[in-house]
Amino acid sequence: MFKDVAKTDEILPGGMKAYEVEGIEIVLCNDNGKFYAFERRCGHMNAPLDMGTLNGYIVTCPLHSVQFDAATGKALSGIMPSYGGEEPVPKSMVGTFAWLASLMEHVKIHDLRTYVVRVQDGVISVDI
């Protein structure tokens, strides 16, 4: 059943925005006028994907940088963990990071659920 979610001018080209529709968290994104809808939570460890980046139809998670195809929901990469800074990891943290990396190897990455989008008269509707 299609639900009206947003107006097209709420999401600029290259932008993403989170919505809750019928209790389901989704993200709408705008790939140069083409709108896609997918589940908000990352298929790796649930980070909010609307806080990541969008490059064309490719969504990159803000936490470990897994990339997804916004149109199909397919995971396009593995994790790319980063320390988050320019400096090398402090020696006192090397063991902890190695342990976290070994745990991370066992976390599967799931494709995202996507939703059919309809745009009519400036209104974006999603089939929930």
Ligand code: FES
């Ligand atoms: S939570 Fe998204 S890549 Fe890890």
